[in-house]
Amino acid sequence: MKHVVVPYGASNSTVRTRALHWIDRLAADGTIGAHDVTVHGPEHERASAAGGEPLLLLRNVGRFSRGGRERRLLGAASPGVYDLDDGLPWDDGRLPTHGRWWKRPWPRSRIALAAARASDRVVVGNEVLAEWAVQHCDDVRIVPTCIEPADYSPRTSWTIDAEQPVIGWIGSPATEPYLAAIAESLADVHRRTGAVLEVISGPGPVPPALIAFTRRTRWTPSSNRAIGRWDVGVMPLYDGAYERAKCGYKLLQYAASGVPAVGSPVGVNRRLLADMDGFAAETPDEWRDALVELIGEAADRRAQRAAKGFDVARAHSYEVWQSRWVEAVGW
Numbered sequence: 001m002k003h004v005v006v007p008y009g010a011s012n013s014t015v016r017t018r019a020l021h022w023i024d025r026l027a028a029d030g031t032i033g034a035h036d037v038t039v040h041g042p043e044h045e046r047a048s049a050a051g052g053e054p055l056l057l058l059r060n061v062g063r064f065s066r067g068g069r070e071r072r073l074l075g076a077a078s079p080g081v082y083d084l085d086d087g088l089p090w091d092d093g094r095l096p097t098h099g100r101w102w103k104r105p106w107p108r109s110r111i112a113l114a115a116a117r118a119s120d121r122v123v124v125g126n127e128v129l130a131e132w133a134v135q136h137c138d139d140v141r142i143v144p145t146c147i148e149p150a151d152y153s154p155r156t157s158w159t160i161d162a163e164q165p166v167i168g169w170i171g172s173p174a175t176e177p178y179l180a181a182i183a184e185s186l187a188d189v190h191r192r193t194g195a196v197l198e199v200i201s202g203p204g205p206v207p208p209a210l211i212a213f214t215r216r217t218r219w220t221p222s223s224n225r226a227i228g229r230w231d232v233g234v235m236p237l238y239d240g241a242y243e244r245a246k247c248g249y250k251l252l253q254y255a256a257s258g259v260p261a262v263g264s265p266v267g268v269n270r271r272l273l274a275d276m277d278g279f280a281a282e283t284p285d286e287w288r289d290a291l292v293e294l295i296g297e298a299a300d301r302r303a304q305r306a307a308k309g310f311d312v313a314r315a316h317s318y319e320v321w322q323s324r325w326v327e328a329v330g331w
Contacts, residue, residue, distance in 0.1 A: 002032070002331055003049040005057040005073060006041035011202075011219070013172070013249060014085055015041075017145050018125075019058055022325060025318055032331065051076035054330045056123075058083045060111045063102075067114025079120035079330040082137075085145050086125075087242030088112040089132045097177070097238050123328045125247035126268045132245075141328040144268075145247035146318045147256050153225040154258035154310070158302035160231045165195040165295045168230035168259070170223065170250060173204040182236045183209035185287035192288075193295050200226065227257040232294050235263035236287070248272045252316050255309035260302055262290045275315075277308040 004023070006015045019039070026032045038045050041061075049055050055077030061069045074080030089112040093103030116122050116136035123141050124130050133140040167186065169179050179199070189195050190213040197214040199206065200223050206214045217226070227233065233254030237243040244267040251272045254261040263269050265280035273280045279290035294302070314320070 001050065001053050002037045003053060003055040003077070004037060004039045005049065005055065005061060006039060006044065007058065007060050007062055008041070009043040011221075014058060017147075017249065018083055018085055019056065021146075021148065021318065022322075025322065026326070026331070031326065049073060049077065052078050054079060054081070056081045056083060056329050057115060059086070059088060060108060060115070064106050065111055066106055067111045070111055070115040071118040074115055074118040074120075077120075080118065081121045081123060081329050082115045082119040083123045083329075084112065084116075084125065084129050084133070084245075085247050087240075087245035089116075089129070090241040090245070095240065095242055097240050098242055121328065121330070123325075126245065128245045128267055141324070143321055143325050143328055144316055145249050145252070146321050146325075147249075147252040147313050147316050148318050149256045149310075149313050151224050152253070152256040152313075153228045154256065155228045155306060156258075158258075158299040158306060160295060160299075160302075163194060165193055165231045166198055166229065167195050167232045167234060167291065168198045168200070168227060169234050170200040170219070170227065170253060172219075173202045176201060176204070176207060178236045178238065179234070180207035180209060181238065182234070182284070182287050183207060185284045185291070186210065187213070188288045189291045189295070192292055195231075195291070195295060198226075198230065224253065224257075227253055227259060230254075230257070230259050232291060233257070233259045233261045234291075235261065235269065236281075237264040237266045237269065239264065239266050239282075243267060251276065251278070252313060255316075256313035258306035258309060260294050260297075260305040260309070262287065262294065272312060275308065276312045277305040 004019050027034050088108040091108035121139040122133040122137045125145050200217045235250040248268045255276050261278040281287040281290045
């Protein structure tokens with residue numbers, strides 16, 4: 001039996017992309033049996049994982065941990081594999097962007113350190129995380145967060161409705177502060193071009209600065225197919241230690257949908273934006289100018305950008321990375 005321990009339910013993007021989708025793919029093509037894997041965590045099994053069997057642990061066991069449970073699970077497994085796709089090693093509860101009083105007694109940074117040291121192998125999503133992981137584990141593998149291009153409905157026409165262009169963002173309420181940080185630029189683009197913003201996220205109010213020109217759509221498992229209706233996708237981030245460890249998943253979703261993108265050149269975003277011929281923006285003026293330029297571009301130029309994006313999506317597809325992931329997790 002193979003075991004996967006996850007901290008969140010199936011709607012969480014990390015759980016879906018770095019565990020559940022792999023399981024579904026491998027079961028569908030016969031690499032593993034349909035009942036060979038037990039998933040432990042919210043919405044899944046609550047049984048204990050048996051020692052001496054392969055175990056993959058994503059991020060942390062739960063919110064109220066100081067690393068002891070992660071250390072015991074990984075130490076008893078064979079192999080015990082720890083997976084990281086985010087900035088947990090720096091999340092001590094005091095980060096400017098992720099500081100929370102309730103995190104300080106249970107710092108994620110302490111969990112990540114304990115888990116990495118107890119693991120036989122650490123699988124990370126990018127080079128930033130790999131540089132951290134090699135200090136604590138002898139066997140570190142990079143497997144990026146992957147995309148399934150077939151799960152998206154890509155654009156086939158790149159002509160924009162001049163009356164109401166659509167700028168899109170997909171994420172969770174926890175990451176909406178990144179979007180609110182570029183509200184001034186988005187409002188300016190709305191005034192200049194008539195563009196509206198579509199936010200696909202969990203339940204919650206629209207950030208106040210965005211209300212006048214934003215429509216909010218509740219995330220569902222089929223929301224990926226809505227991205228292709230957008231004219232531009234955005235991925236703003238702060239330039240902090242936590243954000244530099246992110247894996248650029250939103251940009252990959254835009255790439256798979258044939259949607260040109262503007263993003264913050266933080267961590268892997270810088271490379272992804274260059275590869276997909278997107279715009280890197282840091283200042284409010286750069287965000288405004290990039291969005292206005294993309295909205296005003298000729299359809300054939302936008303199609304060229306989309307073609308670059310399709311190449312990026314294929315390079316980060318599950319098909320391309322499957323053999324390396326299977327080897328990395330010990331399955």
